[in-house]
Amino acid sequence: MGRSEAAYLTPMNRQRGKQVLGWVMVVVLLVVIQPLAKLVDYNRTVLGMKSPTSITRIVDFDPTAISGVVMGAALGGFQGVAASMLWIKMEELWDSGKGTWLACMQVMRDVTLLDPHWLEPWKILGWHLAYNLYVETKDPAQQAIYLAKGLDILKEGISWNPDTYELYTELGWTYFDKVRDYENATKWFRAALQFPHPEYIERMIAHAYERMPDLDRALDWYDYCLKRYPNDETAKGATTTLRLRYLPAWRLMQAGQYDAAIAKIDDYLTAEPNGMIALHIKAHIYEQAGRDDKALEVWTLAARLSAMDVEAKRKVAELSAKLGRPLSAQELAPSFLLEQKEKAIPLAVPQHAKD
């Protein structure tokens, strides 16, 4: 290589050297940035600074919801406005008739994805699934699915809004009123008490224990309500009713005097044969006495007296399965199916009952 040629190549080599060094720096920076990005992401999660619309969750949702989320992301800073506009669209759909209820559900879902800190859509979507769409079908399995979805929506809403009483209460109410799962209802109502809340929530806990039935706890909670709010007339009335009507039978049951307890509760049932709480207590006494067949009879009576008594239906299904008795499809309460699903216990229903 001649000297002049070397002089010509040197700047080229320098240029190439610079380029190689530049790309090495790019790679180094890319490596350096990863732990920093991870740290920032961690702190954002801890501080609750994550973006309101978690686009990452698209993959978990149905396709119609995706369009809403993508729109939200594309709009960048306007998720709140987009959510509000979609909500207006949902109200139009709603007013146009119940044939659009599924469409309403999709739009509500979009709104919760776009603006998860807006509580109203969570509440209404949970209610819409657990109540409206639930009664749209007669298939208990489908009803159980809607019920489960309604509950899941409210739980997801809580995960986004854990610092306010509202969605805990809504979930507690759905367990109380729709699922008739009073154990879970009390759990979620109690969770709501951590935050500033209206006075009726403590009373709801007492109501749930009353219906379970667990009269001791119900009375404890009513007493607590009265200590906090001495003018709570509902709690006063409920305490008096419990003590006069049901407590004697309950105490006898606790003392192991089951026949006397049954006789005592029958005194009340003679006057009020359709009394739901009394029937529940009677069935409970039979269960405590180990007389499942008699308990099943009372629960069946309660279930037939009121189509809304899901707790009784659930108990009928549970005891029938336990005693190996046949069970009709009508007697399968969705909440029972839901419970089985949650417990992941295979549902043992006699073949002919499925027909």
Added chain:
Amino acid sequence: MQAIYRVAAATFHEAWRRRFLNAILVFAVLIIGSSWSLAYLQPGAELKLLIDIGLGSIRFFGMLIAIFLGVRLISDEIEKRTIHTILTKPVTRAQFLLGKFFGSLATVFSNLALMGIAFYAVFAFKAPGFMNKQPTDQSAGPAFSTEFIYANIAKAIGLTFVEMMVVTALAIMASTLFSWIMAVVFTFFIYFAGQAADFFKTLGNPQRGTGMFSQVVFNTVYGILPHFEVFDMREAILKGTYVGWDVLAQHVGLGVVYTVLILLVGYLAFMNREV
């Protein structure tokens, strides 16, 4: 330094003469100024919507300004052949690129400052009224936390500036590679993909049953994409969370590293480009 400063100053003055950028700014200020009028859309959450729209507008229009300003910086000079005049003077390509970057950054900063002032004015005027609309029944709990709100808003605007610094760098890098229209498409694409960077992380999660190859692809994309969503601080404002300076510094640090990285790639591309 002198060369960088001169290119930056020229870029800044030229940018303020661009009518479409001024139009975006005017439109942004109008939207921010009237943001309170949209608050009726969420009754009971007016303050939340005011902040959402105000800060969202600053981010959105800031992004438009950064992109449309940045993408034309280099390509215009090449198309008009004015770059020959500049590069024949004692200005290196690195100085030229940095000057363009700092000039456009100053423009973006001044635009964001104007939008921020407009938002603060609207907020100071309307927020007290909206705050009074908060539930008076304290037993029902506050619907919206107003703690740390003013400081958090300032921090949010500051982080938006850091985000726009990265977007500006991205637009300039695109400008060294493509024609300005292609650069616009490229920058928008990366910006929106970066907003959804978490999505790729989720897709690459082995717990979702993603195959090995897909995991590598998605995680690489996640690692390379700038995570623009981290500069959005509205959540903290809405929750009334105090955002410490250390956390803020981490965000700024991340933005600076992204900027350096992107500008470096831009410079390497510009080094090889025939002008």
